[in-house]
């Protein structure tokens with residue numbers, strides 16, 4: 001007889017997680033989609049009893065949201081998970097939940113642009129001091145801590161410029177001072193990076209990307225390291241009315257079931273394309289942390305178990321028109337924001353790069369690829385054909 005308690009591999013866990021979550025039926029492998037605002041109570045006295053397992057209103061979620069939360073908690077090793085309507089709202093809600101006016105927040109300089117805009121245009125206006133730090137600061141971040149520092153917001157690697165934050169070093173110095181640490185972990189997806197195991201308090205996902213995997217749902221998730229961290233997020237979501245639809249939760253969970261195999265394929269394909277691009281004369285630098293020449297390769301090797309399909313290249317200096325020509329000549333890569341879907345995408349990024357703590361000095365324009373599930377040879381041939389536009 002097989003040993004039920006034997007530890008299971010990550011693919012097995014991803015496929016089997018949440019099967020016994022609240023509301024799952026015994027004979028279906030997927031949760032029911034329960035559309036509900038109203039939830040009926042049998043007795044009037046139950047209305048205000050606040051029993052932990054009592055469902056009382058649709059906003060709190062039904063079976064598919066509960067199952068998705070359980071699956072993400074299992075993947076990230078989290079005590080609890082809050083779902084939000086987009087990845088950006090997960091970042092912004094998490095920050096709002098842990099910071100108060102008069103406090104100081106440190107933000108990695110290579111953070112996703114809209115997260116940065118929220119810090120500058122919303123948090124700062126609400127009396128929270130925002131300060132950026134060099135993504136490569138590591139333990140040297142100590143020098144930027146203030147008495148009123150309440151949180152450090154990380155993103156590793158940065159989704160355009162791919163610098164890796166030294167998570168264990170930053171978690172250590174933050175915990176010594178009771179400072180909350182949060183990471184946008186969309187690149188590692190909880191699959192290749194487990195920040196909560198390194199002492200980071202919150203792992204945030206744009207579930208829109210690899211979790212969903214099919215470019216058809218927007219969602220975010222905030223996974224909390226322990227019960228103490230979980231409470232402010234659950235409270236904030238409850239008090240502010242943040243919720244997601246049961247249909248969307250169903251789709252994200254369905255996407256997650258195949259995320260492991262998708263990411264393994266995308267990892268291999270992206271790495272091969274990155275290696276091939278490294279040898280091309282049109283390219284000044286390939287920004288992919290799994291390449292030994294990447295400045296943060298040692299950190300990536302220490303902390304990550306793999307790499308997703310998102311990486312960037314720096315072209316040798318060329319005019320913007322030539323860069324547009326290169327992108328327009330690609331047939332298999334769609335030109336569009338987002339990443340982590342089944343289809344390959346490309347964007348040129350210079351207008352998006354905003355830095356203050358660690359100025360960005362690149363040899364030429366930055367182009368970012370999200371590698372999808374197409375055949376790698378076809379993608380390489382497509383890029384090779386389009387590179388002619390640069391000469």
Ligand SMILES: Cc1ncc(COP(=O)(O)O)c(C=O)c1O
Nearest residue numbers: 086087088112159186206208338
């Ligand atoms: C690193 C990163 N974080 C967060 C987000 C926001 O996710 P969403 O588009 O679901 O709001 C994105 C979107 O591109 C992203 O690239």
